[in-house]
Amino acid sequence: MLPIESFSIYIMFCVLVPLAGAFTLLFLFVFEKRIDLLEKQKREIALERELQTALYNQLNQEIQPHFFFNTLNSILALARLDRKAELIRSIETLSKLLKFKYRTLxxxxxxxxxxxxxxxxxxxxxxxxxxxxxxxxxxDNHVSKSIIIPFLIQTLVENAFKHAFERHIGEALLKINIIKIESAVHVTVWNNSLELNETSPQDGGVGLENIKRRLKLLFPDDETSVQLTDQEDGTAVFAIFPHVIMSEKLEGESTQ
Known part of the structure; x- marks a missing residue:
């Protein structure tokens, strides 16, 4: 028969060991959540840095003198021809474009x-x-509310003008196709130029590499792809990334 002191120690041991184990598991759980939070914050900081780089390049390269001055010359031509309706619409559109670009943060x-x-x-x-x-x-109506990194489609469209339509005379054909295939969004920007028209980082443009990095930062655990291809009837760029609705993204971030 156990003495009362030994029995008391035994009872305390039986009570304290599970409590210690529970506190240890709780500590590990909190520590793991903290690590996940730090990793998420690290990705967000990196994504923000890439966005700022893209914005800087957009503001200093894409709205550059060759586009801006050509646009002003076109507007001036409309004024000289007294085509007031087209003139007013062009000025309004340019104003909206600049407002959107400077306010997208x-x-x-x-x-x-x-x-x-x-x-x-x-x-x-x-x-x-x-x-x-x-x-x-x-x-595709199923993806109109899906999230996308700012200026992804715009960059691909601007590349078509800068490296194809403005360099070669003749008809300028552009097709943008955005659809949902299974759980991914597929973006295709095609033009009828037979020359590859990627903007490289060396020439000051945003480039496909910046798009690839930002997509990977936004979807670190999912497969993303950006590919430039030379086709028989032109040049196409394909971008693939997960289908996530904007509201779902915001709700997911608020619960983390």
Whole structure:
């Protein structure tokens, strides 16, 4: 028979050991959550840095003298021809484009908003290129609210003008196709140039590498892809990334 002192020690041992184990598990759980939070913050900081780089390049390269001055010359031509309706629309569109570019500071936006900006840009280019330019935009309704990194589609469109349409005479054809395949968004930007038109980091543009890095930072655990291909009838760039609705992204971040 155990003495009362030994029995008391035994009871305390039986009570304290499970409590110690529970506290240890709780500590490990909190520590793991803290590590996950730090990793998430690290990715967000890196993504923010890449976005700022993209914004800097956009503001200093894409809205550069060759585009801006050509646009102003087109607007001036409309004024000289007294085409007031087109003149007013062109000025309004340029104002909206600049406002969108300078106010886009988020890491992600919806595809719908991205295409709003792209349409401003294309409307201005239509004023410049007139009947030479033809473009089509196909958007799957299932992905209009999906998230995308800012200026992804816009960069690919601007590359087509800078490295294809502005260098070669003749008809300028552009097609933008955005669809959902299984659980991924597929973006295709095609133009009828037979020469590859990637903007490289060396020439000051945003480039495909910046897009690849930002997609990987936004979706670190998922497969993403950006590929430039030379086709028989032109040049195409394909971007693939997970299908995530904007509201779901915001809710997910608020719960972490």
């Amino acid at each position: 988020n890491n992600v936006i919806s595809i719908e908003d991205e295409l709003t900006y792209v349409n401003y840009y294309l409307e201005i280019q239509k004023t410049r290129f007139r009947d030479r330019l033809h473009y089509e935009i196909h958007l």
